[in-house]
Amino acid sequence: MRCDRRGGWRVRTVDLRRWGTRAPVVAAGLVCHLAAAWTASADSSRYPTNIFAPASTPAHSLFRLSTFVLEVTGAIFVVVFSLLAYAVVRFRQRRGDDNSEPPQVYGSNQMELAWTVLPVLIVVLLFLSSAEVIHRVQDARAPAGAIDVTVVGHQFWWEYRYPQYNFATANELHVPVSDAQSSTPTFLSLLSPDVNHSFWVPRLAGKTDLIPNHPNRTWIDPQQPGLYLGQCAQYCGAEHAKMLLRVYVDTRADFDRWVKEQQQPAVSDPTVAAGAALFISKTCFACHTIRGTIAAGKIGPDLTHLMSRQTIASGALPNTRENLRAWIQNPNASKPGSLMPVLDLNGQELDQITAYLMTLR
Ligand code: HEC
Ligand SMILES: [Cu+2]
Numbered sequence: 345m346r347c348d349r350r351g352g353w354r355v356r357t358v359d360l361r362r363w364g365t366r367a368p369v370v371a372a373g374l375v376c377h378l379a380a381a382w383t384a385s386a387d388s389s390r391y392p393t394n395i396f397a398p399a400s401t402p403a404h405s406l407f408r409l410s411t412f413v414l415e416v417t418g419a420i421f422v423v424v425f426s427l428l429a430y431a432v433v434r435f436r437q438r439r440g441d442d443n444s445e446p447p448q449v450y451g452s453n454q455m456e457l458a459w460t461v462l463p464v465l466i467v468v469l470l471f472l473s474s475a476e477v478i479h480r481v482q483d484a485r486a487p488a489g490a491i492d493v494t495v496v497g498h499q500f501w502w503e504y505r506y507p508q509y510n511f512a513t514a515n516e517l518h519v520p521v522s523d524a525q526s527s528t529p530t531f532l533s534l535l536s537p538d539v540n541h542s543f544w545v546p547r548l549a550g551k552t553d554l555i556p557n558h559p560n561r562t563w564i565d566p567q568q569p570g571l572y573l574g575q576c577a578q579y580c581g582a583e584h585a586k587m588l589l590r591v592y593v594d595t596r597a598d599f600d601r602w603v604k605e606q607q608q609p610a611v612s613d614p615t616v617a618a619g620a621a622l623f624i625s626k627t628c629f630a631c632h633t634i635r636g637t638i639a640a641g642k643i644g645p646d647l648t649h650l651m652s653r654q655t656i657a658s659g660a661l662p663n664t665r666e667n668l669r670a671w672i673q674n675p676n677a678s679k680p681g682s683l684m685p686v687l688d689l690n691g692q693e694l695d696q697i698t699a700y701l702m703t704l705r
Contacts, residue, residue, distance in 0.1 A: 392573040395546045400566045401479045402549040404660030409477045437561025450678045461572040491530040497541030497554035499683055500583035501645055501658040511606045515658045519594045520599035522565035529565035545574030545591050552580055565591040588659030609636025610704055619700025626687050669698040
């Protein structure tokens with residue numbers, strides 16, 4: 345298209361002879377770009393939520409299925425597009441053509457059969473391979489030694505209960521690595537007390553929704569220790585975007601040590617008694633649990649071992665003294681719409697309560 349002098353657009357007839365020489369260059373450039381994007385995306389350290397770098401069996405199954413579907417549909421595209429390009433070039437209008445209708449072909453049984461049966465077979469093949477993956481992921485039985493975690497999606501944070509170990513934590517899920525020596529997959533029961541959420545850590549498994557009154561299940565068996573990131577994948581309200589998922593895959597020894605620490609009640613440090621008292625008098629205890637104290641609220645995250653976590657507010661902020669203090673002063677400053685209220689605390693009280701929280705290792 346080209347701009348003409350009156351400011352309107354006018355389509356220029358494409359000169360096929362010039363395109364003939366340019367098309368391969370354009371195509372090669374496109375393939376180069378795609379290849380570069382593909383290799384860059386395989387670098388999981390730069391793209392921690394990369395669906396092309398699966399690290400757990402359900403994610404591998406999904407990845408294999410999607411590449412298979414891409415190959416089949418890609419092959420169809422190449423065949424159809426080549427035939428189309430061939431027809432356009434081979435049968436283009438030439439000087440001296442008579443403009444009468446070309447021969448019309450009707451009722452070729454062979455062709456009718458071919459273009460009915462072949463697509464049906466392809467659709468059946470794609471259907472069966474999807475059904476097989478769904479069955480393999482959804483109907484997997486938990487082997488002996490599997491870890492059970494109940495995941496509760498709240499507006500706008502994650503609660504993780506470990507029924508086998510009798511404790512709960514928030515926002516940072518820890519699971520043991522599941523490798524050839526010991527297969528210890530983690531089976532997740534997904535619940536929601538408020539609205540729909542969706543648990544999605546792309547390198548570990550596909551999305552599974554958390555729906556009120558409809559418990560769902562999924563499982564992961566990460567084969568490499570490390571941190572895997574994700575995101576609530578179902579719009580759930582104002583702070584949906586700051587409802588991040590962090591899955592720490594630990595070696596078995598690290599995981600066992602972490603569990604032991606989490607099972608302990610909170611430390612009671614007399615030097616921060618003023619902050620501990622404020623935690624009760626300022627009503628924090630009504631919403632938060634600190635095991636070993638009278639605080640047993642269930643509205644907000646369990647704070648018993650708050651300082652064992654690297655982030656607060658569901659991955660929205662690094663867990664530092666400044667961020668904690670600012671959070672308690674006004675949660676809405678960094679997470680507008682969060683369901684923690686602004687409580688009336690003066691500077692000294694903020695310092696005391698922050699000092700108390702900092703001892704909860
Ligand atoms: C009405 C219930 C309620 C009260 C009262 C309340 N909180 Fe919260 N609190 C929440 C909720 C809900 C969250 C999760 C917010 C989010 O991430 O969206 C939260 C998050 C937190 C967090 C971050 C925890 C984490 O791991 O992400 C801290 C720390 C915290 N509250 C401390 C306090 C303190 C200290 C008080 C008292 C001054 C208090 N809260 C009072 C409901 C409450
Ligand atoms: Cu959500």
